[in-house]
Amino acid sequence: MKAIILGAGRIGRGFVTELMTLNNIQVTFFDAMPAMVESLNREKEYTIHVLGNPDLDLRKTDVVAYETSDTDKLAQCWQEADFVFTACGGKNLKSVGATLASAFKKMAAAGKLHVSNIVTCENWIDPAKDLKEGILENLSAQEAEEFEKYTGVSEAVILCTGTGAPDPSKVTNPMDTWVQNLRYLPIDRDRIKGEIPKLEYVEFVPAFGDLLKQKIYTNNTSVATVAYLGRLLGKTYVAESANDPQIEPILDGVYAEINQALVKGLGINEESQLAFSKRAKAKYTDPDIIDVVTRIGRDPIRKLGPEDRFIGPMTIAINAGVEPKNIALGCAAALYFENPEDESAVELAKMRREKGIDYILENVSKLDLNGPVAKEIKAAVETLKQKGWIRE
Numbered sequence: 001m002k003a004i005i006l007g008a009g010r011i012g013r014g015f016v017t018e019l020m021t022l023n024n025i026q027v028t029f030f031d032a033m034p035a036m037v038e039s040l041n042r043e044k045e046y047t048i049h050v051l052g053n054p055d056l057d058l059r060k061t062d063v064v065a066y067e068t069s070d071t072d073k074l075a076q077c078w079q080e081a082d083f084v085f086t087a088c089g090g091k092n093l094k095s096v097g098a099t100l101a102s103a104f105k106k107m108a109a110a111g112k113l114h115v116s117n118i119v120t121c122e123n124w125i126d127p128a129k130d131l132k133e134g135i136l137e138n139l140s141a142q143e144a145e146e147f148e149k150y151t152g153v154s155e156a157v158i159l160c161t162g163t164g165a166p167d168p169s170k171v172t173n174p175m176d177t178w179v180q181n182l183r184y185l186p187i188d189r190d191r192i193k194g195e196i197p198k199l200e201y202v203e204f205v206p207a208f209g210d211l212l213k214q215k216i217y218t219n220n221t222s223v224a225t226v227a228y229l230g231r232l233l234g235k236t237y238v239a240e241s242a243n244d245p246q247i248e249p250i251l252d253g254v255y256a257e258i259n260q261a262l263v264k265g266l267g268i269n270e271e272s273q274l275a276f277s278k279r280a281k282a283k284y285t286d287p288d289i290i291d292v293v294t295r296i297g298r299d300p301i302r303k304l305g306p307e308d309r310f311i312g313p314m315t316i317a318i319n320a321g322v323e324p325k326n327i328a329l330g331c332a333a334a335l336y337f338e339n340p341e342d343e344s345a346v347e348l349a350k351m352r353r354e355k356g357i358d359y360i361l362e363n364v365s366k367l368d369l370n371g372p373v374a375k376e377i378k379a380a381v382e383t384l385k386q387k388g389w390i391r392e
Helices: 010-022 034-043 071-078 090-109 127-136 141-150 211-232 238-242 248-266 270-284 293-297 311-319 325-335 343-355 357-363 372-387
Strands: 002-006 026-031 046-050 058-060 065-067 083-086 116-120 151-155 177-179 185-188 202-205
Touching: 002 010, 002 071, 010 026, 010 046, 010 058, 010 177, 010 185, 026 034, 026 071, 034 065, 065 071, 071 090, 083 090, 090 127, 090 141, 116 127, 127 141, 127 151, 141 151, 151 185, 211 238, 211 248, 211 270, 211 293, 211 311, 211 325, 238 270, 238 293, 248 270, 248 311, 248 325, 311 325, 311 372, 325 372, 343 357, 357 372
Parallel strands: 002 026, 002 083, 026 065, 046 177, 083 116, 116 151, 185 202
Antiparallel strands: 046 058
16 A cells, blocks of 8 residues: 655654554655755655654654645655545645645546545644645536545544654754654544555544544643643643643643533543543653643644634533633633744734733634633633733
8 A cells, every 4th residue: 555645744754654654555755845855855764753662663764755836746646545644734724635636637637546535634623624625626527526536535533642852962863753652543434435444553433523523622622721821830841731730730620621511512422531531631741742832832823713722612611511711721821822933922922912812802712702701711811810820
């Protein structure tokens, strides 16, 4: 088997490549950054380090990479590929869809259409939907019909963390990457075209349902809370923040609220959700997983969006009769996230200072200022000010 990976970041060249290599699947990388492509082709190999488990480290050899804009090469590789995985960031899915549409047209013109599947590996609500829309809107009616016939567009849930080097001073290969010891990738089976392959560490899950929302509203909400609160308290690392005696009780409260919200609001199995949240806390409190709070907190404007990791679960919670006080504390901390190296954080800080919290809640989070979610967040801001965690 052969696979294409669009996006050679930590998840793409780390976690996804790890599983593909363990299944003896040949991988070709495509990345939007010329510097990344140049580095991969120069080094030709790198190591996927498993955090806390060096015996599981995996050497990736015979590395080949191209720029995503090279749709001729993308079409040529796709002619032989069984799977295309995206790990390019959810906000880029529409533009990636246009690129894939261009490659599909060239593959169709060459008479090389065959059954294949595209799988999104993104922390994003409805990534397969966004990607497919981006593809179809760039195809003619006839091309769209052929696409639907030959190509599945499915999505996976990424439970594994990819990080930078625990000790950057010891890095000898800039392409080396570090991943959590979690070799498991669930994929929506019902959107897959053709025969389901038998792959180790990959589960094609029927009735995928709200699994992606469960992941984002459990893992992403909790780790974002840890990151933003930790940033207020001057913490550097996620595990450092998650284990802080002032933050850990809030983290536990977040899990309690999310568990109730998803069980009552989305009908998720209670036993499954409790196990999900326990795994999440174990992950973020694990000192072997070196991740910085500024990386987790980056792009706060997107993360304050109406369906993202704070407003989404808070809305579900309130509609289910659950008071999301701890999630609101994370959201309040996000409103005050400062990082001069993060363009979104700089813009958010400027917006907050010039126009105020109400403006952000109304225009970014799309909230009714008199509604329960906005009131909960504003109360949380006052709580953090009283604690001395927010200083204006």
